[in-house]
Amino acid sequence: MKALLIARRELSGYLRTLSGYVVIAVILALNGLFFNAYALGGASKRSAEVLSQFFYYSSGFTVVASVFISMRLLAEERQTGTLPLLYSSPLRDRDIVLGKFLAGFAFLSLYVLCTLYMPVLVLVNGKVSLGHVAAGYLGLLLLGSASLAVGTFGSALARNQLLAAITSAVMLVALILCWLLARITEQPLSDVFSAMSLWNQHFPPFQSGLIHVRDVVYYVVVTYVALFAATRVLEARRWR
Template sequence: MKALLIARRELAGYLYTRSGYVILAVILALNGLFFNAFALGKAAERSATVLSHFFYYSSGFTLVASVFISMRLLAEERQAGTLPLLYSSPLEDRDIVLGKYLAGLAFLGVYLVCTLYMPLMIMVHGKVSAGHILAGYLGLLLLGSAALAVGTFGSALARNQMMAAIFTSVMLVALVLCWMLARITEQPLASVFSGLSLWNQHFPSFQAGVVHVRDVSYYLVLTYVALFGATRVLEARRWR
């Protein structure tokens, strides 16, 4: 599959350059500090509650990691002037977008694997179910995959990596804050804004160890729509 060739090339760019490890180290360090200060620091709480706090804070850092991972995917090619080389290769636009996205998703998966020691620490000192951990990490992966897809769309729109990070951050913040619009608007718009909320409406169930089909479907649909938009942006640029 052509997309896998792009993904392997892009993933090597993360693994064999300093920037990828810097992103990984900084986000992991901040996540660990928050985990120690605000999750483990509440010793009187039950282990399941501490684990829920871990997923709460980790969801925020997963969004931040997605912004930094995705900002280089397509914007770097345009900034360096190498995007025309991809256009001239025997690759379709969807292969380019999908390959870049899969590389970012794989690197995000590396980050999530590196956070496993935190829930394992909770298991050592208390009792938590494996199902709760699996559900929470499924939620983090789905949340991260959707945010990464939005970041791929933002990277396709931007001329450089900084603008890509700004575009992605604005779109993600808008999706996160949709629940506030739901509170101040009337039906049927309230239901629409509530359903679009990236975190408040769809992640808390994963945080509590519960998986709902509607939440899984939301993240998958958002991922598809964002990647479809990124593909259309590349197609529009190809014919300019």
């Protein structure tokens, strides 16, 4: 599959450069500080509460990591002038977008995997439900997938990596804040905005150890729509 060739090339680029490791190290360190200060710190808590707070803060850092990982996917190709080389290769636009996304998702999954020591610390001093951990990490991966896909779309729109990061962050914040619009509008708009909320409506069940099909479907749909939009942007630029 041609998309896998693109993914392997892009992933090797992440692994060979220092910037990717710096992003993971910084965000992982911040996540660890929040975990120690807010999840483990303070009054005695049940293990389930600690886990729930861990996934709460980790979800935010996963979105941030997605922005920084995705900003280089397509914007870097435009910035360095190598995008015409991809256009001249026997690759379809959807192969380019999918390959770039898969590489970014693999690198994001590496970051998520590195956080596994935090639930293990909870296990040392308490009881941890494996189902709760599995549901929480599934939620992090789905949230990360949707955020990364939106970031890929932002990277396709932008001329450089800084603009890609800003564009992606604005779109993600808009999706996250949809729940505020749901509170100040009337039905049926309130239901629409509530359903569109990237975090408030769909992640808390995963945070609590629950898996609902509607939440899984939502994140898959957001991922698909964002990647589809990124593909259309590349197609439009190819024929300019």
